[in-house]
Amino acid sequence: MITNWKEQTDIITESLWVIGERDKTNGHKNVYHGNFIPQIPRQFIKRFTNEGDVVLDTFLGSGTTLIECRELNRIGFGIELQENVVTLAKEIILGKKDGLFLNTLEKFNLKIWHGDSTDKETHNFVEEELKRLNKKIKLLILHPPYFDIIKFSNSEKDLSNAENIEKFNEMLGSVVDNFLDLMDKNSHIILIIGDKYQNSQWVPLGFYGMQEILKRNELILKSIIVKNMSGNRAKLNQEQLWRYRALVGGYYIFKHEYIFLFKKIK
Template sequence: MSPKSSKLPKLAPFSDIDLSRWKDYSDVWTDSLWVIDRRDTSGAHINSYHGNFIPQIPHQLMMRYTKKGDWVLDPFLGSGTTLIECIRMGRNGIGVELNESVADKSKSIIASEPNSFGVTTVTSVGDSSTLPFRDLLDSINVKSVQLAVLHPPYHGIIKFSDNPADLSNAGTVDDFLLQLSRVVSNTMQVLDEGRYMALVIGDKYEKGKWIPLGFYAMQKVMDAGMELKSIVVKNYGETRGKSHQQSLWRYRALQGGYYLFKHEYVFIFRKA
């Protein structure tokens, strides 16, 4: 091969990254430890929803695993961080949220982001463990999605509503994992082969014991048939608690023989 032809664009099959210029992508992370100092609060990212994730998570995932014009599904829409990032990056987005008032508010926040790429974003109200995503996609004439970003409640750590279908109200960890598995199967129905799913989740404490919720959930996604590609550990931002509350937690940690949560996971899977 001549030196000239080796400079032809060499696109990864699932992103717009030109591998022939791979050294130019210093803004695309490839390490499994994500330490992020500051939340991106620009544009429509107003950070008003307790339990949201930072925009850099869907941003990095879309840079690695989507092309412009692809469709991204977020079955736990919340305040719409993923869909706002879709608009900014020229990806189409579908978000499903159980809580109607949350979905309505998100819809107007998402619409406030300037849509310079002319992409489509769709928000739907429903239970992602039972709402058939195939029908939802059919209703908007979309065949499939090319990336799924799942950011479920971390079981009962934050209670999002009183709705029994809300994963934050699952009675036990097993109930939570069963509901999550249903969302995963539902999502897999519409995800293209060879494309990616990310699960963002943290662990929890229960009765003085560390419950590895993240790893339990990871195993469920693997059991559903997805290939595990990476386990990313991300630092967990400062809680909104006041400093005296944080000192109290530190005291409790010293007393109880445990460590305070300062990380969560971004599990990356590929549909084989």
């Protein structure tokens, strides 16, 4: 949370984010296809939480958010559907040598559950832990699959396997509903998401997701941030091919994604 504002020179207060380099310090590893840059969770953790506050990431992936929680002394909770990805996250967060983790999650006030974030069971895990700590969630981080752009698993509970965009939005909404009662008044939610092309048309996944979340009348929209997206490695190698396709098909190559910021007002 910002108090001494003149000293907070690293906090971005503008809605256009052009971030040059992925942060690779503090053990962050860029090994999980579909991860986000650590600067995203860091900005919001620093801005909207204090030391000892609880941050929940319901699409944990490789654990980027929890590394930031560890570094910033926040209590970090994560939920991830795939068991092998939970193991990967633990390896990255805790370090591993000779088949053994070098640390424990408890030591850093972190907790990871393997489960489905749309399911009541994960709500109950989080609720129980919050009760034990006598705390509520201050920041909810949603970095879901961008519908089917990357297929993360074969599970039907995986948002990347939603039957269609309507179903995808419904699943995203149910993740929010699953944890809203565990969030403090004046706490925040961030949704990080990009758009896609389908049948030669631009599908504004980001705005659909934003609309879905805003159906909850305890939430208001505080910002829409546009962030640059540097191409993934495969795309960089094929830059000319993408340019050719864009020119011929009348497309634009995706270079941005969105961060929607919501505040819980009730």
